[in-house]
Amino acid sequence: MKTNIITLITLIIIIAGCGGGGGEVSTSPEKSVTLTPSTEDETKETTTTNELNSTPEFNFISNTKLDIKLPASPSTNITYFINICTAFSTENNEVEINYDSCKLRTSLTTEEQAFILSISAAELMLVAQIWPIEDGAQPITLYWNINEYGNSWKITI
Amino acid sequence: MLYSKNIKRYFFACLISFHGIINADPFESCPSNAFLMQESVAQLYGVNLVTGDYSLLSSDLGTTDKINAIGFNFHDNYIYGWGYQWGTLVRIGDDYQATSLPLENNPGVNFYVGDIAISENTYYFYRKGVDHGLYKVSLDEQSNDHLKVIKVINGQDLSINIYDFAFHPEDKFAYTVDRNGQLYQINVTTGGIVGLGNIGETGTFGAVYFDVDGNFYISRNSDGHVFIIDIAQLNPTATFFAYGPSASQNDGARCAVAPVIDESIAATTDYGDAPDSYGTTLFNNGARHGVSDIYLGSTITTEHNANVYPKTDQDDGITFLTPLLSGSDSLIEVAATGAGYLNIWGDWNRDGIFTPDEKLLSDKYMDNTTEVLLVNTPISALNGFTWTRARFTSITSIVASGGVADGEVEDYRVLVTNAGNSQIQDTPYYVAFEDSWPVKGDYDMNDVVILQNSSLLLTDSFEVKQIEFQGELKALGAAYRNGFAIQLDNVLPSNVNSDLVRFQINGVLQQISAIEADTQYLVIKITDDLESHIQLSAACDYYKTETNCSNSSQMTFSVTVPFIIPISLDVFPEAPYNPFIFAKEATYHGDNFNQPGRALEIHLKNRMPTSKADPNMFGIADDNTQISSNYNYQTVNGLPWALAINPGSQEEWRHPSETVDILQAYPKFKSFVESNGNKETNWFSRINSDLSKLY
Numbered sequence: 001m002k003t004n005i006i007t008l009i010t011l012i013i014i015i016a017g018c019g020g021g022g023g024e025v026s027t028s029p030e031k032s033v034t035l036t037p038s039t040e041d042e043t044k045e046t047t048t049t050n051e052l053n054s055t056p057e058f059n060f061i062s063n064t065k066l067d068i069k070l071p072a073s074p075s076t077n078i079t080y081f082i083n084i085c086t087a088f089s090t091e092n093n094e095v096e097i098n099y100d101s102c103k104l105r106t107s108l109t110t111e112e113q114a115f116i117l118s119i120s121a122a123e124l125m126l127v128a129q130i131w132p133i134e135d136g137a138q139p140i141t142l143y144w145n146i147n148e149y150g151n152s153w154k155i156t157i
Numbered sequence: 158m159l160y161s162k163n164i165k166r167y168f169f170a171c172l173i174s175f176h177g178i179i180n181a182d183p184f185e186s187c188p189s190n191a192f193l194m195q196e197s198v199a200q201l202y203g204v205n206l207v208t209g210d211y212s213l214l215s216s217d218l219g220t221t222d223k224i225n226a227i228g229f230n231f232h233d234n235y236i237y238g239w240g241y242q243w244g245t246l247v248r249i250g251d252d253y254q255a256t257s258l259p260l261e262n263n264p265g266v267n268f269y270v271g272d273i274a275i276s277e278n279t280y281y282f283y284r285k286g287v288d289h290g291l292y293k294v295s296l297d298e299q300s301n302d303h304l305k306v307i308k309v310i311n312g313q314d315l316s317i318n319i320y321d322f323a324f325h326p327e328d329k330f331a332y333t334v335d336r337n338g339q340l341y342q343i344n345v346t347t348g349g350i351v352g353l354g355n356i357g358e359t360g361t362f363g364a365v366y367f368d369v370d371g372n373f374y375i376s377r378n379s380d381g382h383v384f385i386i387d388i389a390q391l392n393p394t395a396t397f398f399a400y401g402p403s404a405s406q407n408d409g410a411r412c413a414v415a416p417v418i419d420e421s422i423a424a425t426t427d428y429g430d431a432p433d434s435y436g437t438t439l440f441n442n443g444a445r446h447g448v449s450d451i452y453l454g455s456t457i458t459t460e461h462n463a464n465v466y467p468k469t470d471q472d473d474g475i476t477f478l479t480p481l482l483s484g485s486d487s488l489i490e491v492a493a494t495g496a497g498y499l500n501i502w503g504d505w506n507r508d509g510i511f512t513p514d515e516k517l518l519s520d521k522y523m524d525n526t527t528e529v530l531l532v533n534t535p536i537s538a539l540n541g542f543t544w545t546r547a548r549f550t551s552i553t554s555i556v557a558s559g560g561v562a563d564g565e566v567e568d569y570r571v572l573v574t575n576a577g578n579s580q581i582q583d584t585p586y587y588v589a590f591e592d593s594w595p596v597k598g599d600y601d602m603n604d605v606v607i608l609q610n611s612s613l614l615l616t617d618s619f620e621v622k623q624i625e626f627q628g629e630l631k632a633l634g635a636a637y638r639n640g641f642a643i644q645l646d647n648v649l650p651s652n653v654n655s656d657l658v659r660f661q662i663n664g665v666l667q668q669i670s671a672i673e674a675d676t677q678y679l680v681i682k683i684t685d686d687l688e689s690h691i692q693l694s695a696a697c698d699y700y701k702t703e704t705n706c707s708n709s710s711q712m713t714f715s716v717t718v719p720f721i722i723p724i725s726l727d728v729f730p731e732a733p734y735n736p737f738i739f740a741k742e743a744t745y746h747g748d749n750f751n752q753p754g755r756a757l758e759i760h761l762k763n764r765m766p767t768s769k770a771d772p773n774m775f776g777i778a779d780d781n782t783q784i785s786s787n788y789n790y791q792t793v794n795g796l797p798w799a800l801a802i803n804p805g806s807q808e809e810w811r812h813p814s815e816t817v818d819i820l821q822a823y824p825k826f827k828s829f830v831e832s833n834g835n836k837e838t839n840w841f842s843r844i845n846s847d848l849s850k851l852y
Contacts, residue, residue: 049600049820052830054795056788059763061733061801062829062838063584079576081479081488086806101806105480105572106579109617118732120584120805121838131478133486137529139478 066117066126066144067152073108074157079133080108082155086119088127095141097127128155181250183234187412189419191366192229192236193376195404199224201253202402204409206366206374206417207426207439209383209399210447210562215253224255226271226321227410230296232278236410237296239268239282246280246294246304260294262306272322274345275413276329281345283322287313291348310348317341317350320363320378325371325388326413332388334362334375340386340393356386356395364409368417374398378407383560385442396442399560400552420461426560427452428463430470431544431568432664434509436558438463444548449563451495453549457565466664467629467713472567475501475547478529481517484536485576491530493523493549497564502557503545505538505573507659509666511546511557520553538573540614540623541659541717545569574614578622582612583732587802587810590738592635594759594790594798595780596747602800602819603702603812603852605639605687605738606632613729620723626681630712632812632852633687634702638741640755642673642682644767646730650679652720659717662690671716677768683714686741702815702852733801735764749777760790762797802841810841811851822850 046052054060073080087101103117108130119126124147130140144153193202193211199218204211218224220242227238227249240247243257244267250256266289271282278297283290290312295302322333322343331343340353356375364376373386375395381403384395418439427446429437437443443463453474464470478488481503491499501518502511517532546557550564574580590605591598598604608631614623626643653672660671662684673680684690690712693699697706740746742754750757756771766772766789775782781793790798800819804810813822820826824847825840839845 046827047821048818049796049826050597050794052794052796052820052827054791054830055833056783056786056791056795057763058795058830058833059761060797060830060834061761061803062834062840063803079486083479098806099477101582102580103582103584104579105574105582106615107577115579115581117581118584120803122803122808122842123584123805129478131488133479133488133531135531137478137488 062121063118064121064123064146065151066119068104068115068117069152069154070106070108070113070115071155071157072110072112075132076110080130081133082106082108082128082130084117084126084128086123086126095127095129097129126153130157181252181254181256184236184251185234187229187231187234187415189415189417191364191374191409191411192227193364193402194224194227194238194408194410195402195406197223197406199255201249204401205425205447205562206368206383206399206401206411206560208445208447208560208562209381209401210425210449210560211402217253218249219254219256220247223267223406224249225267225269225406225408226282227408228272228280228323229410229412230273230278230280231275231412231414232273233296237271237273237280238408238410239271241267258304260304260306264289264292264306264308269408270319270321270333272324272331272410274324274329274331275326281309281322281331283312283315283319285312285316285318287311291315291343291345293345309345315343315348315350320361321365321408323365323367323373323409323411324413325373326367326369327371332367332373333365334358334386334395336361338395340388342388353388354392356384356393358384358395361407363404363407366409366411367413368411369414370416372417376401376407376409378404397556397559398442400555400562418461424459424461426459426461427457427565428460428470429546429566429568430464430466430468430472431546431570432509432661433463433465434665435504435511435544435546435568437465437568442558444546444558444566445560446548446550446564446566447560447562449495451497451549451551451563452565453494453499453547453567454492455494466568466570467711470567472569474549474565474567475545475569477569477571480572480574480580481532481534481538481545482576483534483538483540483573486531486533489530489532490527491521491523491547492527494525496522496524497549497551498522498553499547499549500555501532501545501547503534503538503571503573504543505535507539507541507543511544513556517545518547523549534573539657540574540578540719541625542570542572542627542715545571572612577617579615579617579619580612581615583610584803585610585806586733586736587631587804587812588733588736588761588799589632589802589812590639590759590799592637592639592738592759592798593747594757595749595774595776595778597779597792597796598798599816600818600820601634601702601813601816603632603815604635604637605641606630606812607641607736609643609733609736611732611734613726615726616723618723619726621720621726621729622723623717623719625715625717627715628683628713630687630691630700632702633691633700634815635688635699637746638686638688638744639738640682640685640741641687641736641738642680642767644676644735644737644765645679645681646735646765647728648679648724648730650676652722652724653679654719654721657717657719659715661715663711663713672718673769675769679718680767680769681716681718683716687712687738699815702812704814704852733761733803735760736801737761737764737767737799750774759798761799761801762791762795763787763789765789804841808843811843811846813850814852817850822847
């Protein structure tokens with residue numbers, strides 16, 4: 001209730017202020033009713049969590065589900081292992097991965113595999129690195145970003 | 158601290174100053190390093206007992222013959238010994254030049270066993286045989302017996318095959334080990350001797366030393382191995398301590414009242430950082446290396462003593478490209494600077510120690526290279542996270558603990574799985590609680606903050622065979638005392654393979670079970686009292702919530718829970734699972750209940766209570782829980798008492814400072830809440846915060 005009263009008062013002040021502004025408002029009448037400024041003011045006015053309201057179902061957790069489909073192994077003689085990780089950097093076309101950040105670590109099998117990963121909404125890019133487990137191994141490195149692929153990633157090699 | 162690669166050897170250079178050549182001054186201080194006299198024309202070395210690292214102090218001591226039976230005189234800071242060229246006592250000052258001292262009643266033969274007492278300014282020297290014995294000579298210029306030799310006991314009555322002895326810093330006795338490994342205590346006043354048992358090592362121990370704590374060090378001529386002996390034990394035994402210099406002729410001296418670590422100078426030793434059960438600190442004869450041009454990766458850290466997990470070093474030499482696959486090949490990448498041999502141990506049975514046979518790699522020679530290596534993990538290795546230790550040094554066949562003169566040790570916590578298994582690592586959650594339930598709190602959300610990581614091991618049928626939690630207490634702004642636990646909803650505790658559960662706090666294996674008894678669903682109880690695991694800083698009421706109240710103590714935990722029958726991933730609960738705090742037994746937890754104890758639980762919104770929660774507590778004060786609707790732990794406005802915040806792997810979430818409402822710290826929280834999570838899903842990010850309001 002306290003929030004509603006404050007919001008109402010704010011709207012009245014804003015509208016009154018705009019309405020009394022004279023010619024500038026009349027040339028652009030839509031602006032006089034826009035609620036954008038009032039939204040900012042609402043944020044300022046609600047200063048304590050105690051004033052917030054939530055539906056009983058909402059659990060306050062945010063995350064992103066990512067459907068991942070892994071390719072079949074290209075070889076039946078050599079095991080291929082894949083790491084899918086969130087923390088990495090690239091420099092001079094070389095990727096450096098923090099393997100502690102890997103969300104999925106598994107071997108490729110003779111068939112495609114599907115996984116659903118839950119990641120932070122703050123994570124916008126992933127790296128996949130596929131290693132043949134053999135002497136002198138060289139990895140295959142692939143990337144996912146949410147803007148390009150959305151919430152699914154079909155990895156192909 | 159990171160250490161320069163072109164490290165200057167401090168050794169005695171930092172401890173010793175030169176004041177002249179003709180009239181040598183004493184050494185400036187009582188040094189932590191030991192002296193070692195070698196060669197048929199005497200040469201003096203400085204030895205860091207911690208690592209065995211040594212350097213030549215002087216190859217010209219002004220003599221053409223040996224000097225033996227040396228001792229460091231605590232009373233005047235000179236070294237004394239027996240000069241073979243002159244057949245008498247010599248004194249060595251900070252110019253490293255031996256000056257002969259004429260003795261009254263000189264026995265007329267040479268000696269190779271000698272030391273200077275701590276309790277008196279007297280040099281004692283010994284030679285076996287009926288014509289010789291134990292002698293003493295006062296070095297006190299004020300004494301009537303100054304430089305007068307007095308025989309304590311005949312060499313037939315005191316007849317032992319020894320090559321050096323050293324005085325204990327406190328008990329006035331000299332100690333020695335003969336070539337058969339027999340440890341002796343010598344009463345130099347009477348010449349009486351007491352056998353203290355066999356220390357389990359044999360050989361010519363030509364240099365022996367004490368440190369200020371009464372640890373006895375013996376150096377074997379043939380291989381340079383330094384052993385440490387706790388003479389206070391009922392049956393003292395020798396424990397390998399460091400790889401020192403070997404020589405056909407050795408004699409040692411040391412200032413017995415000095416600690417072996419000199420913290421007044423820059424650290425020159427690298428340690429590991431695994432839990433101390435693996436041998437990490439010097440106290441536990443941890444793995445350690447003198448810093449040199451040989452190391453793993455591109456950096457090396459130096460410490461006076463080890464940072465034990467959960468504190469960590471900056472290790473960069475080994476990358477585990479795959480988990481270690483038991484019974485199968487795995488890939489690691491090793492970066493080595495300089496030439497040396499790499500050994501890697503793994504704690505395959507996860508008992509907290511590295512045994513000699515728990516090896517992943519042995520004496521792999523590498524020379525300034527970065528290589529991807531195939532390694533094979535034993536099929537007996539248990540699934541889950543365990544510790545590995547990599548040591549890179551110029552010598553071969555080293556063990557997992559003890560000192561080495563060069564190289565580096567790096568400890569890694571790594572995952573072991575079976576080939577064909579998959580690991581899914583859940584995104585990390587910061588679980589933040591208000592502990593005032595059922596009364597609304599101040600919403601600073603820092604009464605308890607836990608960083609909770611979890612990972613699942615899946616079979617090739619996509620069934621969960623094991624779950625592991627790792628966590629860390631990030632804040633404790635609570636006035637009440639709380640425990641912490643995690644429930645896996647709908648998972649039965651009877652399905653846990655209890656024998657293989659591993660529970661550690663701060664890396665120390667716990668003897669109590671993490672599986673709570675008598676619960677309907679599986680509850681992993683980390684602690685009954687979070688506060689008991691940390692030390693509050695002076696003048697601070699809370700842990701890491703108040704401005705200007707930093708705190709170096711840490712509380713981390715890890716629990717591995719394997720299941721007897723793997724559980725389908727489709728029905729397994731999802732992260733963040735069901736973490737909760739509960740009231741510590743027999744403590745005040747608000748006015749609504751009288752010491753409610755375990756029955757008072759506080760969960761994330763809409764998570765189910767455990768079977769140990771008291772249902773009569775619901776609906777009291779501000780709580781509007783409706784169990785039948787699964788609307789749990791929320792107010793009438795739908796507000797929670799706990800949040801699970803998921804910032805991803807690249808950013809740590811910072812909780813609000815004490816009494817700061819989370820909405821003030823993170824203004825976009827309002828939009829997130831009022832949109833039911835559809836807007837401002839990154840409300841918790843650093844860029845969306847008011848940094849001045851965060852701890």
